[in-house]
Amino acid sequence: xxxxxxxxxxxxxxxxxxxxxxxxxxxxxxxxxxxxxxxxxxxxxxxxxxxxxxxxxxxxxxxxxxxxxxxxxxxxxxxxxxxxxxxxxxxxxxxxxxxxxxxxxxxxxxxxxxxxxxxxxxxxxxxxxxxxxxxxxxxxxxxxxxxxxxxxxxxxxxxxxxxxxxxxxxxxxxxxxxxxxxxxxxxxxxxxxxxxxxxxxxxxxxxxxxxxxxxxxxxxxxxxxxxxxxxxxxxxxxxxxxxxxxxxxxxxxxxxxxxxxxxxxxxxxxxxxxxxxxxxxxxxxxx
Numbered sequence: 001x002x003x004x005x006x007x008x009x010x011x012x013x014x015x016x017x018x019x020x021x022x023x024x025x026x027x028x029x030x031x032x033x034x035x036x037x038x039x040x041x042x043x044x045x046x047x048x049x050x051x052x053x054x055x056x057x058x059x060x061x062x063x064x065x066x067x068x069x070x071x072x073x074x075x076x077x078x079x080x081x082x083x084x085x086x087x088x089x090x091x092x093x094x095x096x097x098x099x100x101x102x103x104x105x106x107x108x109x110x111x112x113x114x115x116x117x118x119x120x121x122x123x124x125x126x127x128x129x130x131x132x133x134x135x136x137x138x139x140x141x142x143x144x145x146x147x148x149x150x151x152x153x154x155x156x157x158x159x160x161x162x163x164x165x166x167x168x169x170x171x172x173x174x175x176x177x178x179x180x181x182x183x184x185x186x187x188x189x190x191x192x193x194x195x196x197x198x199x200x201x202x203x204x205x206x207x208x209x210x211x212x213x214x215x216x217x218x219x220x221x222x223x224x225x226x227x228x229x230x231x232x233x234x235x236x237x238x239x240x241x242x243x244x245x246x247x248x249x250x251x252x253x254x255x256x257x258x259x260x261x262x263x264x265x266x267x268x269x270x271x272x273x274x275x276x277x278x279x280x281x282x283x284x285x286x287x
Contacts, residue, residue, distance in 0.1 A: 033146040042144070060205075067212045070196065075248040077181050080093070081106070081108055082141075096181050106163070107164075107238070107255055109160045127142060132198070144166055145165055146284070185277055187274030189224040193241050193253060195226055195256065196209060216254065252273070
């Protein structure tokens with residue numbers, strides 16, 4: 001089962017989004033943009049109070065023992081990605097700032113922005129809050145102006161990776177404010193990784209950054225997996241290889257996608273970051 005983005009607050013909103021014209025029909029990457037009015041509305045919608053309430057009434061079960069609240073240095077490049085989903089609910093995922101020519105790209109799971117196999121059905125009111133911790137938003141919120149995804153995700157529910165492009169805030173671009181985590185497109189498991197996310201399990205309910213360290217392995221049902229049972233809200237969270245706990249830095253080798261499948265496994269899974277993920281990332285760098 002895919003790790004779902006979570007959120008209980010229903011609200012019916014409509015946003016105007018556009019798929020950029022001029023791409024070839026065989027293009028493997030799709031791009032969705034949000035208007036200036038959409039982005040302004042998103043920042044107005046996600047007040048500090050609404051963000052704090054996003055997980056308050058959730059009950060995703062108790063946080064598993066293999067997950068720990070991150071107590072090291074603040075990792076400003078990782079944060080919560082808030083949005084209103086296709087059911088009109090306040091929801092969130094986890095996302096990560098990565099190096100880019102435009103200094104404005106975050107990686108997440110594609111299902112954090114686009115309903116799979118449902119062309120045109122995008123989430124709305126997307127904002128990225130880096131370094132979020134128990135209501136504190138030390139760098140504010142960055143509105144998402146565009147995202148790129150595999151066309152196979154949009155049409156066929158295949159390859160759950162997206163790159164989101166955010167607006168500058170107070171004239172400063174995201175990477176210049178919060179830094180980045182390196183990313184590697186090797187197309188294979190990342191070895192020993194530290195997985196981060198903001199799961200909706202209690203008592204944290206998305207308010208604290210959680211981590212779990214394990215060795216990534218090929219998955220029977222997906223691409224790569226780790227035996228960490230993170231709940232909804234951790235979707236899109238980075239799998240960091242070569243992680244330096246003293247500095248809070250590593251290399252993204254996957255983003256959380258699936259978990260808790262029908263076999264009863266407690267693993268979570270991610271796509272391999274290979275050539276298609278690289279195309280998605282490269283397209284976002286130029287948006």
